[in-house]
Amino acid sequence: MNAQELIDTANALVADDKGLLAMDESNPTCNKRFAKLGIPQTEETRRAYRELIVTTPGLEESISGAILYNETIRQQKKDGTLFVKVLTDAGIIPGIKVDTGAKDLAGHPGEKITEGLDGLRDRLAEYSQMGARFAKWRAVIAVGEGIPSRGCIETNAHALARYAALCQEAGMVPVVEPEVLMDGQHTLERCCEVTEEVLKTVFSQLYIQGVTLEGMILKPNMVLPGSTCSKQEAVDEVADATERCLLRSVPAAVPGIAFLSGGQSAELASARLNAMNVRFKSRMPWALAFSFARAIQQPALEIWRGQEANVSAAQQALNHRASCNRAARRGEYSAAMEKSSATVPQLTQPVA
Ligand code: 13P
Helix, strand or coil: HHHHHHHHHHHCCCHHHHHEECCCCCCHHHHHHHHHHHCCHHHHHHHHHHHHHHHHCCCCHEEEEEEEEEHHHHECCCCCCCCCHHHHCCCCCCCECCCCCCCEECCCCCCCCEECCCHHHHHHHHHCCCCCCCCEEEEEEECCEEEECCCHHHHHHHHHHHHHHHHHHCCEEEEEEECCCCCCCHHHHHHHHHHHHHHHHHHHHHHHHCCCCCHHCCCCCCCCCCCCCCCCCCCCCEEEEEEEEHHCCCCCCEECCCECCCCCCCCHHHHHHHHHHHHHHHHHHCCCEEEEHHHHHHHHHHCCCCCCCHHHHHHHHHHHHHHHHHHHHHCCHHHHHHHCEEEEEECCCCCC
């Protein structure tokens, strides 16, 4: 492991107010999103959709790195150019999701453990050889009656730390993603409490496993009320709670925090990230960035709907969301950006 290279890559991922584009949905997740919109769920449609994303003109102005999936990293444009090369040529750093998914945690009803450590060293070597320079592993923590348990938090934190150590050994920056889920009726305060406990446990495990904090990125949830909680706090209150929680839990040596969107609307995710940067940027030890999947892709996917004729409009929508989030990193995002005629894509084919 070359520590300086890791540190340089981690810093490059959060440089220039850019962020990450998560396009690493597993095949079942991608198929589920396609099914909702009536898009055929085939290897070719997944490939065509990912080609749309990686060939979006100007994407590199807002996106520093793109997270791929095992199928996607092996795929090519119609003309035979590997997606990894398309991204690298555009100045976007390719990354790869390396966990193999969240499975039921034995003895803990309603809770999950993320798997994928077996054989990980060999898979990382292969991905690195294919051009990936960073990786992602997502742990999911559900909030509910009597959960999360210590058992769930500790096993997931341990797995995240072992994954992160293996990544750094392979020369790849680990994006460490412990996601406290939005699903449920819990309050903002409860999310804050759980997120703080999870992050403190994760950083304790990262320390025990000898992970270099300067060579990693943290990908947490924002601190939010549960999606069915009757009290939904305003944007600034979410920004305050998130910052308070992160300041208590995340060491200053970490170069960047790149939030997941977790099912928030695209506009709210941008507005909340913006509020954090407006209110706290000058006082934070880490960059406050984004690593969104749905909050960047969903509007584009809804426009595309599997139709070649909609590719250009979908790319405009994707670029628009990416630019909104770059503006949010600068604290320059506003609702007016959503109305600008220059950025509202026109459909070339009506959606059925
Ligand atoms: P969302 O932004 O859609 O939550 O996805 C982020 C991600 O990469 C989940 O692992």
